[in-house]
Amino acid sequence: MADRIRVAVVYGGRSSEHGISVVSAGSILGALDPEKYDVVPVGITRAGRWVLTDADPASLQIAGRTLPEVEKGTSVVLSTDPSTSALVSIEPGSLAEVLESVDVVFPVLHGRYGEDGTIQGLLELAGVPYVGPGVFASAAAIDKEFTKRLLRDAGLEVGQFAVVHRGRPFSAVDVQHLGLPVFVKPARAGSSLGITRVTDWADLPDALEVAFGHDSKVLIEAAVVGREIECGVLEDSDGRPIASLPAEIRLLSGHDWYDFEAKYLDDACEFDIPPDLPADVIARVQDTACRAFAALDCAGLSRVDFFVTPDGQVVVNEINTLPGFTPISMFPRMWAASGVDYPTLVDRLIASALRRGSE
Ligand SMILES: Nc1ncnc2c1ncn2[C@@H]1O[C@H](COP(=O)(O)OP(=O)(O)O)[C@@H](O)[C@H]1O
Numbered sequence: 001m002a003d004r005i006r007v008a009v010v011y012g013g014r015s016s017e018h019g020i021s022v023v024s025a026g027s028i029l030g031a032l033d034p035e036k037y038d039v040v041p042v043g044i045t046r047a048g049r050w051v052l053t054d055a056d057p058a059s060l061q062i063a064g065r066t067l068p069e070v071e072k073g074t075s076v077v078l079s080t081d082p083s084t085s086a087l088v089s090i091e092p093g094s095l096a097e098v099l100e101s102v103d104v105v106f107p108v109l110h111g112r113y114g115e116d117g118t119i120q121g122l123l124e125l126a127g128v129p130y131v132g133p134g135v136f137a138s139a140a141a142i143d144k145e146f147t148k149r150l151l152r153d154a155g156l157e158v159g160q161f162a163v164v165h166r167g168r169p170f171s172a173v174d175v176q177h178l179g180l181p182v183f184v185k186p187a188r189a190g191s192s193l194g195i196t197r198v199t200d201w202a203d204l205p206d207a208l209e210v211a212f213g214h215d216s217k218v219l220i221e222a223a224v225v226g227r228e229i230e231c232g233v234l235e236d237s238d239g240r241p242i243a244s245l246p247a248e249i250r251l252l253s254g255h256d257w258y259d260f261e262a263k264y265l266d267d268a269c270e271f272d273i274p275p276d277l278p279a280d281v282i283a284r285v286q287d288t289a290c291r292a293f294a295a296l297d298c299a300g301l302s303r304v305d306f307f308v309t310p311d312g313q314v315v316v317n318e319i320n321t322l323p324g325f326t327p328i329s330m331f332p333r334m335w336a337a338s339g340v341d342y343p344t345l346v347d348r349l350i351a352s353a354l355r356r357g358s359e
């Protein structure tokens with residue numbers, strides 16, 4: 001099995017979505033064919049330490065309401081010397097030791113320091129091909145302000161918004177034209193963390209406070225009235241974007257919007273793949289997903305999230321460049337419904353990373 005592809009699955013990390021990342025990694029590790037891949041599981045602790053783990057996929061699952069965490073393992077760093085592309089053991093008290101080089105990295109990381117261009121920059125320096133978009137697209141897509149600006153410039157529909165920076169002057173009067181309710185959200189977070197739906201201007205200061213707990217930049221967005229639709233994008237073997245069947249997320253009673261609990265912990269939503277929408281609207285969602293992917297210069301994969309208004313407008317909400325990969329995550333489910341099962345999906349992502357790496 002000498003010619004197996006050595007793939008480092010990097011997961012966990014310093015973001016608030018650490019636990020979700022660990023669950024995603026558990027599924028990916030379980031789906032990588034050992035005949036084909038020599039898998040090196042690399043966890044990143046919440047403090048940012050990289051550790052080689054034994055990563056039994058069974059331990060990387062949600063237990064009740066508790067998300068798993070990266071804890072122990074041999075400390076390693078990735079060498080930024082592109083002639084080796086190796087993991088180097090830096091266990092305290094031992095000499096540094098160069099471990100095997102890796103062929104490709106699958107960063108199964110969500111949010112800050114994972115999906116935002118920072119690790120992509122490290123991987124560029126190290127000269128290792130990696131799954132997913134590059135530095136620019138990752139940094140642009142994690143930032144809900146710049147995502148909207150780039151999409152708008154490409155002629156795509158986005159909602160109205162205002163930007164507030166911590167410590168800079170801000171007057172609530174300047175945002176009241178957005179109308180109530182507004183969504184107050186950290187510019188660069190995910191999993192609905194730090195987001196408040198504000199229905200009374202008196203609650204705006206508290207909502208800003210919550211969002212500023214996650215980021216120094218916050219968006220205040222006009223609420224878009226519409227159905228929540230998501231669409232997966234992959235690349236074909238020539239690097240052109242292709243869209244999955246979209247999905248609709250329908251919230252069951254008790255939830256006004258798609259918050260953290262609804263996403264991961266409760267049986268709060270139902271999913272329709274494809275959504276019950278006219279064929280031309282579905283086609284527009286798929287076309288817009290591919291155009292959004294191209295507008296941000298994405299590569300490999302992305303999940304594009306929309307609101308589809310009652311009059312059929314397709315409004316882009318956000319782009320996730322490393323979307324959730326848990327067994328219940330939308331991205332793998334939409335692809336499964338489109339005829340690409342989970343192991344095939346993982347294979348295609350690694351193949352497209354290697355293809356880009358060889359260009
Ligand atoms: N402008 C908006 N109008 C209506 N609902 C919104 C708006 N912004 C966010 N939401 C609701 O909040 C959820 C999370 O917001 P989103 O911007 O997707 O952040 P995250 O990156 O955390 O997923 C959305 O799925 C939707 O239910």
Ligand SMILES: [Mg+2]
Nearest residue numbers: 191192305318
């Ligand atoms: Mg979202």
